[in-house]
Amino acid sequence: MKNKKFALAALVGLFGMTGTASAALPELGLSQKVPGDIYAGAQYQIISDDVVDLGSATLVAGYKHQLAPKIAVGPELKLGFGIGDDQVGSNQQVELDLSLNTMMSAGVRGEYQFNEKFKAFTSLTYANFDLEATLKDKVSGQSASASDDQWEFGYGVGLSYEVVNNLDIVTSYETYASGDIDLLSIGLSYKL
Template sequence: MNRLLIAVFIAFASFKGYANWAIGFNYTELSESGEIDVNVSAISASLAYAFPIGDKLSIVPEIKYGLGVGDDSSANGALNIDLEVNHLFGASIRAQYDVAETVYMFASVSHLTVDSRLIFSSSSSSESDTSNDFGAGIGAGWLIFESTSIELSYERFDDTNVFSAGFRYAF
């Protein structure tokens, strides 16, 4: 599935030229509330291509890959649990609307795969887990230089809230 998404992404981008590419770097917080509250973080890099549909509207497919940088610990009775994010992979399609010359907003649908590990300190054992979820989100970007923007976004995947902040460079 991941190879297919990348192949389709490259095929669509190749016929339009190379002027609408963008790379991005984000810091992401993932949080989930339930029996045990979980808050972990990751850094990620993304590659996107903008397909203009009009003067102010674009469709932007994007792929991202990230690594966990912030773990979480929790206690459930006598059991202490540590959660680590090993890596994440995501693919999304967003509709981006230019509100002004330097401000844009977007809405997206996404698929996110998170590979994580639970470590049980009382028994010195661990368990790996991979979650695959579809979600949706919104965000905004501000152009701070000719080709560089700052972005903030919120996405929801099942019971997981994802907040991201980062920058994007278009070329």
């Protein structure tokens, strides 16, 4: 009997979860719901320290595994690209600008669902910030650039609210181990 259920479930999986095939799963004692969700989204992030504020357009992808009815945990990846730059210093002769080339991170996110629409989460993250500094000579018009990247451990908290079916608005705050970098973000996330 178990072999027949397994074979039928394999056929349903092979030919797709549509029509009468997916309706037959509960009769076999099988569920068509996987205990987790894949999501993807986009965010605008403000990355700041004591001196500068930099913007980033960021892509987000993750997976939430349900540990309990209201608790989920899973990995999350982010890839961000700098938007604009910030002037660090300037006088009559020189100007120093700082910009973000890329930001990427990998982390673990834990989530608590208060109700069908509202969730809170916390995250532990390992991130890389690739920055570029440009020194411009206002008199001669010449400039020189240098870039550097740094890896940082961080943690954060956030809120998520489902505005329409499978589409959430998400906001979060993260801080990184050096204590110098804070990240504030707002964006959208879609459950695939």
